[in-house]
Amino acid sequence: xxxxxxxxxxxxxxxxxxxxxxxxxxxxxxxxxxxxxxxxxxxxxxxxxxxxxxxxxxxxxxxxxxxxxxxxxxxxxxxxxxxxxxxxxxxxxxxxxxxxxxxxxxxxxxxxxxx
Amino acid sequence: xxxxxxxxxxxxxxxxxxxxxxxxxxxxxxxxxxxxxxxxxxxxxxxxxxxxxxxxxxxxxxxxxxxxxxxxxxxxxxxxxxxxxxxxxxxxxxxxxxxxxxxxxxxxxxxxxxxxx
Numbered sequence: 001x002x003x004x005x006x007x008x009x010x011x012x013x014x015x016x017x018x019x020x021x022x023x024x025x026x027x028x029x030x031x032x033x034x035x036x037x038x039x040x041x042x043x044x045x046x047x048x049x050x051x052x053x054x055x056x057x058x059x060x061x062x063x064x065x066x067x068x069x070x071x072x073x074x075x076x077x078x079x080x081x082x083x084x085x086x087x088x089x090x091x092x093x094x095x096x097x098x099x100x101x102x103x104x105x106x107x108x109x110x111x112x113x114x115x
Numbered sequence: 116x117x118x119x120x121x122x123x124x125x126x127x128x129x130x131x132x133x134x135x136x137x138x139x140x141x142x143x144x145x146x147x148x149x150x151x152x153x154x155x156x157x158x159x160x161x162x163x164x165x166x167x168x169x170x171x172x173x174x175x176x177x178x179x180x181x182x183x184x185x186x187x188x189x190x191x192x193x194x195x196x197x198x199x200x201x202x203x204x205x206x207x208x209x210x211x212x213x214x215x216x217x218x219x220x221x222x223x224x225x226x227x228x229x230x231x232x
Contacts, residue, residue, distance in 0.1 A: 045219040
């Protein structure tokens with residue numbers, strides 16, 4: 001069964017450093033998403049991406065965050081200057097359609113620890 | 116804004132028994148979709164079951180079924196013949212329907228299910 005692949009599985013970074021989280025969505029999917037889950041809390045939407053541009057973003061997704069699909073297969077989330085409160089599990093997901101009952105396929109997540 | 120509420124932070128069930136996890140949501144829209152996701156200790160998010168709001172028939176997937184009450188805005192998950200592998204965090208999620216929606220999921224806080232042997 002096709003999978004969404006995320007790398008790395010765990011990243012530790014110093015506060016103030018830039019990090020890039022990588023995702024390879026399912027090849028025939030058109031919609032891509034990043035979600036965040038702070039430990040013990042619910043999963044929160046960050047951003048959706050379609051046709052090489054952001055289609056929607058939450059208030060969490062401020063100027064410190066950016067997304068990119070640099071080569072037609074990878075989908076990246078960049079945090080420019082990490083803060084302690086950015087420590088969380090980050091999930092990438094993809095979907096064939098942007099609406100409807102198409103379920104997402106989630107990746108296994110990247111655990112980001114900011115120290 | 117849409118909200119999803121899971122009122123049971125933790126639930127426990129005996130192996131082979133049946134358990135029901137509750138979920139309510141608030142929306143002014145008539146077209147939407149509801150999902151249950153399972154998150155085992157590996158923390159991967161796995162789709163368990165989905166329901167279209169326009170369908171009256173409750174969705175079923177093997178041992179998993181839902182009780183969708185649209186008027187009450189309730190969407191509970193029933194797990195029959197519980198297995199040890201069902202132990203996980205379960206998240207209820209809402210997704211807007213058509214009409215310009217970008218389709219992001221809104222999650223509840225989750226219910227941690229334990230299965231006792």
